[in-house]
Amino acid sequence: MTERWTAPGGRPARSARWMRATWRKVPAGPYPVGCEAGLAVPGGNGDPLVTDHYFPRGPGEFPTLLVRSPYGRGVPGAPLYGILFAEQGFHVVVQSCRGTGGSGGDFHLWRNEAADGRATVAWLREQPWFNGALATIGPSYLGYAQWALALEPPPELRAMVVQIGLHDPYAYFHAGGAVHLENALVSGIGMAHQHRGVGPLLRAALRLRRWLRTAHRERPPYASGPAGELPWLAEVLARTDRGDPYWRGASTAEAAARLTVPTCLIAGWQDVFLDQNVAQYRRLRRAGCETTLLLGPWTHTSALQEGWPTVFAESLGWLRAQLAGDRAGLRPTPVRVHVGDGGGGEWWDLPDWPPPPGGAAGPWYPSAGGGLARRAPDGSAPVGELRYDSADPTPSVGGPVLSHGGGRRDNRALEARADVLTFTGPELDAPLEVLGPIGARLRVTGEREPGAAGGAFDVFARLCDVDPRGRSVNVCDGLVRVPGGAAEPREVSVPMSAAAHRFAAGHRVRLQVSGGAFPRYAPPAGADGTGPVRLVLHPGSLLDLP
Numbered sequence: 001m002t003e004r005w006t007a008p009g010g011r012p013a014r015s016a017r018w019m020r021a022t023w024r025k026v027p028a029g030p031y032p033v034g035c036e037a038g039l040a041v042p043g044g045n046g047d048p049l050v051t052d053h054y055f056p057r058g059p060g061e062f063p064t065l066l067v068r069s070p071y072g073r074g075v076p077g078a079p080l081y082g083i084l085f086a087e088q089g090f091h092v093v094v095q096s097c098r099g100t101g102g103s104g105g106d107f108h109l110w111r112n113e114a115a116d117g118r119a120t121v122a123w124l125r126e127q128p129w130f131n132g133a134l135a136t137i138g139p140s141y142l143g144y145a146q147w148a149l150a151l152e153p154p155p156e157l158r159a160m161v162v163q164i165g166l167h168d169p170y171a172y173f174h175a176g177g178a179v180h181l182e183n184a185l186v187s188g189i190g191m192a193h194q195h196r197g198v199g200p201l202l203r204a205a206l207r208l209r210r211w212l213r214t215a216h217r218e219r220p221p222y223a224s225g226p227a228g229e230l231p232w233l234a235e236v237l238a239r240t241d242r243g244d245p246y247w248r249g250a251s252t253a254e255a256a257a258r259l260t261v262p263t264c265l266i267a268g269w270q271d272v273f274l275d276q277n278v279a280q281y282r283r284l285r286r287a288g289c290e291t292t293l294l295l296g297p298w299t300h301t302s303a304l305q306e307g308w309p310t311v312f313a314e315s316l317g318w319l320r321a322q323l324a325g326d327r328a329g330l331r332p333t334p335v336r337v338h339v340g341d342g343g344g345g346e347w348w349d350l351p352d353w354p355p356p357p358g359g360a361a362g363p364w365y366p367s368a369g370g371g372l373a374r375r376a377p378d379g380s381a382p383v384g385e386l387r388y389d390s391a392d393p394t395p396s397v398g399g400p401v402l403s404h405g406g407g408r409r410d411n412r413a414l415e416a417r418a419d420v421l422t423f424t425g426p427e428l429d430a431p432l433e434v435l436g437p438i439g440a441r442l443r444v445t446g447e448r449e450p451g452a453a454g455g456a457f458d459v460f461a462r463l464c465d466v467d468p469r470g471r472s473v474n475v476c477d478g479l480v481r482v483p484g485g486a487a488e489p490r491e492v493s494v495p496m497s498a499a500a501h502r503f504a505a506g507h508r509v510r511l512q513v514s515g516g517a518f519p520r521y522a523p524p525a526g527a528d529g530t531g532p533v534r535l536v537l538h539p540g541s542l543l544d545l546p
Contacts, residue, residue: 004128005127005128005129007034007055007057008034009034010034010035010036010037011033011034012033012035012054012078012079012083013035013037013074015074015075016074016075016079016082016083017079017083019076020079020083020084023079023084023308025308025309026084026308026309026312028087029084029087029088029089030058030088030089031056031057031058031086031087031088031089032056032057032058032087033055033056033057033082033083033086033087034054034056034057034086035052035053035055035082036052036053036055037053037073038050038051038052039051039053041095041119041120042119042123043098043103043104043105043112043116043119043120044112044114044115044116044118044119045098045105045112045115047103047104047105048103048104049095049096049097049098049103049104049116049119049120050073050095050096050101050103051073051093051094051095051096051120052073052078052082052093052094052095053091053092053093053094054078054082054083054085054086054091054092054093055086055091055092055129056086056087056089056091058089061129061131062089062090062091062129063089063090063091063131063134063135063158063319063323063324064090064091064092064093064130064131064134064135065090065091065092065093065134065136065137066093066095066117066120066121066124066134066135066136066137066149067082067092067093067094067095067136067137067138067142068095068113068116068120068136068142068145068146069094069095069096069097069100069101069138069141069142069145070096070097070100070101070141070191071100071101071141071190071191071194071195072096072100072101072194072195072196073094073095073096073101073195074195074197075198076304077094078094080304080308081094081137082094084312085137085316085319088316089324090319090323091129091130093120097112097113097116097141097145098112098116100191100195101195102195107191108232109169109232109236110144110148110169110249110250111249113144113145113148114148114149114151114152117149118149118152121134121149121156121157124156125156132156133156133158133323134154134156134157135157135158135159135160135161135319135322135323136149136157136159137160137161137163137315137319138161138162138163138165139163139164139300139303139304140163140164140166140273140300141165141166141191142163142165143162143163143165143166143167143273144165144166144167144169144252146160146162146165147162147165147167147252147255147256148252148255150255150256150259150261151252151255153255153259153261157261158261158323159261159263159264159319159322159323160261160262160263160264161263161264161266161315161318162263162264162265162266162277163266163303163304163311163315164266164267164268164271164273164298164303164304165273166273166276167251167252167253167255167276167279167280168250168251168252168253168276169236169247169250169251170242170247170250170251171251171275171276172184172273173236174240174242175275176478176479176480176481176495176521177240177481178458178479178480178481178521178522178523178524179220179237179240179521179522180272180521181215181222181237181518181519181520181521182212182396182401182402182403182519182520183272183401183402183520184227184233184236184237185208185222185225185226185227186205186208186401186402187233187402188226188227188230188233189201189204189205189208189226190402191230192204192226192229192230207226208226209403211224211225211226212225212519215518216390216391216393216523217391219525220238220522220525222234222237222522253279253283256279256280256284256287256289257283257286257287258287259287259289260287260288262289262290262291262318262322263280263284263289263290263291264291264294264314264315264318265277265280265284265291265292265293265294266293266294266296266303266311266314266315267293267294267295267296268295268296268297268298268299268300268302268303268307269295269296269297269298269338269340269476269498269499269500270297270299270302270398270399270400270406270407270408271298271299271303271400272300272400272401272402273300274497274498275495275497275498277293277295278293278353278498281293281353291334292318292330292334292335293334293335293336293353294311294336294337295335295336295337295353295500296310296338297338297340298407299400299401299407300400300401300402301402301404302407313329316329317329317331318330331349332349333349333350333351334350334351334352335349335350335351335352336348336349336350337353337500338500339433339501339502340475340499340500340501340502341501341502341503341504342465342467342504342507345502348500354435354436354498354546355436357546362374362545363542363543363544363545364425364509364542364543364545365377365541365542365543366383366384366421366423366511366513366537366541366542366543367383367423368381368382368383368384370384370421370422370423370424371424371425372423372424372425372509372510372511373425373426376539376540376542377539379539380538380539381539382536382537382538382539383537383538383539383541384421384513384536384537385421385534385536386418386419386420386421386513386514386515386534386535387418387419387532387533387534388419388457388458388514388515388516388532388533388535389532390516390523390524390525390530390531390532391531391532393516393523394414394417394419394420394514394516394517394518395414395517395518396517396518396519396520396521397409397411397413397414397474397517398411398474399474399477399517399520400497401520408473408474408475409473409474410471410472411462411464411473411474412470412471412472414512415472415512419515420513420514421513421514421537422472422510422511422512422513423510423511423512423513423543424508424509424510424511425508425509425510427468427506427507427508428503428504428505428506428507428508429505430505431502431504432502432503432509433501434475434499434500434501434502434545434546435499435500435546436498436499436546437495437496437497437498437546438463438475438476438495438496438498438499438543438545438546439478439493439494439495439496439543439544440461440478440493440494440496440513440542440543440544441491441492441493441494441541441542441544442459442461442494442513442537442541443489443490443491443492443537443538443539443540443541444482444489444490444492444536444537444538445486445487445488445489445490445534445535445536446459446482446485446486446515446533446534446535446536447485447486447487447533447534448485448531448532448533448534449531449532449533449534455483455484455485456481456482456483456484456524457481457485457486457515457524457533457535458479458480458481458515458516458521458523458524459479459480459482459492459494459513459515459535460477460478460479460494460514460515460517460521461477461478461479461494461496461512461513461543462476462477462511462513463476463477463496463499463509463510463511463512463543463545464509464510464511464512465501465507465508465509465510466508466509466510467504467506468507472512474512475499475501476496476497476498476499477496477512477517478494478495478496478497479494479516479517479521480492480493480494480495481524489538489540491540509543509545511543513537515533515535
């Protein structure tokens with residue numbers, strides 16, 4: 001401390017205190033919590049960034065956690081970070097990003113966070129309660145704000161805790177070549193309305209839900225929906241090419257490639273940022289950075305709800321180890337993953353991710369009649385075909401989406417549609433454990449019907465676990481856009497993210513294939529293609545299980 005500091009008498013907001021009181025599975029810390037709200041911190045361009053400071057009421061010095069968010073500083077962020085971690089002996093600085101939550105300036109998806117993060121650290125250095133030990137923490141876009149600061153990490157930065165957070169905005173909106181429509185719009189209304197309170201956010205979510213029912217009739221840039229109200233979002237959806245100058249500098253991947261700040265990564269198997277979190281871990285490991293990875297059975301929202309006691313304990317153990325030298329909360333291995341089994345599942349401790357290959361997994365081949373076997377089928381006849389019509393698009397069911405209804409779901413109604421192909425293996429005599437990246441290599445043709453426009457089409461592939469009752473539950477999936485059509489068979493690689501899953505004895509492995517998943521992904525539009533497409537799957541296609 002540079003000078004003696006007298007703690008002000010403020011308390012956290014009543015709504016935050018009430019919410020914290022309802023979390024009985026999260027242990028209370030030893031300190032009562034004070035709060036000084038509405039501080040104006042100069043940003044990178046001088047605009048004031050509205051900031052709340054939570055602190056433990058107790059003697060001695062305490063390290064500081066920085067939380068920078070575009071979602072406001074009220075619930076749930078205030079109790080999740082401000083109160084819970086101040087109870088445990090941390091100063092917690094919760095700040096609204098530029099152009100959000102009352103902060104000055106205009107919001108931009110990625111350009112402001114590095115400069116504003118550095119300016120906030122400069123402000124921290126002048127505070128009498130700051131002891132020079134700093135960590136960052138937070139989920140989702142708050143993770144992006146951490147990676148932006150880590151591009152040029154200040155010397156005070158001792159640790160990072162990135163919870164289900166991204167580093168590459170382009171991949172979030174456009175990976176695979178299709179616009180990730182539903183997640184993009186949910187993110188947009190969250191940034192626009194969450195800081196205004198629960199009521200405005202719920203009303204915006206209901207408007208979005210109604211709009212999505214007929215959104216397949218819309219065309220980019222979807223001006224009739226939420227994107228029309230948010231210029232930054234409309235621009236993001238329109239910039240579909242990674243080579244567009246707009247995206248230059250957006251990815252902060254290089255931060256992880258050369259970071260020395262100890263970093264804890266927390267991810268969910270059904271989260272929208274799973275692939276980015278795994279990539280972050282691999283880069284940190286290659287850089288020789290001290291890192292740990294927790295992969296739980298969560299969606300983006302459930303990680304901060306049902307999963308929060310586990311996420312909080314992991315985060316707190318890491319922060320105590322790096323900021324206070326107390327390593328009692330660290331586990332013995334760098335990686336802990338939840339291995340699902342269609343029921344409760346169990347946690348495994350691993351030395352690395354992905355683990356070394358082994359066992360009886362490998363390629364599974366679809367065949368005519370809907371079979372899936374370890375041996376490739378004979379002959380050259382197609383193994384299946386479907387007709388995809390963007391006027392009646394194949395719906396998305398479950399999976400890594402931000403809205404309610406994500407995660408693992410029963411796919412039977414979806415698989416009963418004529419525009420969905422399924423290929424199912426025999427009942428397993430023994431459990432089959434699948435750990436690592438999943439993918440499908442499919443030989444396909446795709447042609448528009450006469451009178452349809454454009455040639456691009458989408459291929460959606462999903463791995464499902466079918467139990468003895470016939471219930472088909474999704475494990476992981478992916479979609480790629482095939483430009484220009486394909487009159488002759490061409491191989492299409494569909495990355496399906498990663499998984500840690502045990503198929504129980506008596507269950508069956510299923511590959512699901514379709515021409516889209518709406519509204520999760522926007523179908524081809526305009527010059528890329530409109531109207532029905534005939535998608536044919538040919539021999540030589542396979543599902544690759546690690």
